[in-house]
Amino acid sequence: MALVPYEEGGAFGLKRFHSSDTTYSFVNHSIQIKQNWKELGVAAVVWDAAVVLCMFLEAGSINLKGSSVIELGAGTGLVGIVAALLGANVTITDREVAMDFLKSNVNENLTPGLQDKVFIKPLTWGRALEDFPTFDVIVGADIIYLEETFPDLLQTILHLSSEDSLVLLSCRLRYKRDQNFLDMMKLQFTVTEVHYDSNTDVHIFKAHKKIQRKEL
Numbered sequence: 719m720a721l722v723p724y725e726e727g728g729a730f731g732l733k734r735f736h737s738s739d740t741t742y743s744f745v746n747h748s749i750q751i752k753q754n755w756k757e758l759g760v761a762a763v764v765w766d767a768a769v770v771l772c773m774f775l776e777a778g779s780i781n782l783k784g785s786s787v788i789e790l791g792a793g794t795g796l797v798g799i800v801a802a803l804l805g806a807n808v809t810i811t812d813r814e815v816a817m818d819f820l821k822s823n824v825n826e827n828l829t830p831g832l833q834d835k836v837f838i839k840p841l842t843w844g845r846a847l848e849d850f851p852t853f854d855v856i857v858g859a860d861i862i863y864l865e866e867t868f869p870d871l872l873q874t875i876l877h878l879s880s881e882d883s884l885v886l887l888s889c890r891l892r893y894k895r896d897q898n899f900l901d902m903m904k905l906q907f908t909v910t911e912v913h914y915d916s917n918t919d920v921h922i923f924k925a926h927k928k929i930q931r932k933e934l
């Protein structure tokens with residue numbers, strides 16, 4: 719199912735996706751992101767959920783310095799870039815088709831020193847998960863939107879997280895089915911809403927894997 723990029727103000731929102739450059743300021747850095755909606759669609763534009771998650775990370779309630787972070791469905795890589803600027807060792811992932819665009823946005827915005835701390839790897843949810851270890855923090859912006867991917871996305875998050883990991887997901891809950899993903903997640907994770915941005919209608923949820931009790 720295709721994602722409908724609706725925005726308050728309709729045409730204005732769509733115009734924003736069609737602009738080939740957008741600039742953000744995070745962690746005292748000007749970050750210039752290239753967009754290409756026409757050729758690459760959802761993976762090549764910056765979604766509000768990414769911007770809100772970057773603001774949340776920059777505000778500092780979670781100390782990312784030195785932690786291992788993986789970003790799922792990174793698109794242009796804005797969240798991964800900000801995590802790297804905040805001192806994390808970041809693995810930024812998306813589908814194979816999005817790799818070249820993602821790499822170019824990330825490398826354009828990080829110094830060679832920071833690029834060394836960032837890995838950009840293809841990861842299609844549910845596939846070849848054995849290539850990935852567990853991470854301290856798993857982040858994803860606007861990745862809860864394709865119902866057919868929900869089981870694979872959940873399996874991926876489960877694989878990447880230990881009982882000490884923190885999962886941070888930012889999203890708009892556009893349709894009832896998006897809430898279904900959170901309900902699926904709650905069977906294996908403790909899920910709490912930690913932020914809501916009323917300007918963009920973006921929620922941020924944090925999740926921790928439930929501790930499995932060993933049967934006596």
Ligand SMILES: C[S@@+](CC[C@H](N)C(=O)[O-])C[C@H]1O[C@@H](n2cnc3c(N)ncnc32)[C@H](O)[C@@H]1O
Nearest residue numbers: 760761764765768791792793813842843859860
């Ligand atoms: C709405 S975009 C969000 C992009 C970016 N996180 C942001 O917020 O700007 C959804 C992203 O999920 C990725 N995606 C969709 N299905 C996927 C799958 N099965 N495996 C991995 N990534 C997927 C898309 O390529 C796209 O980059």
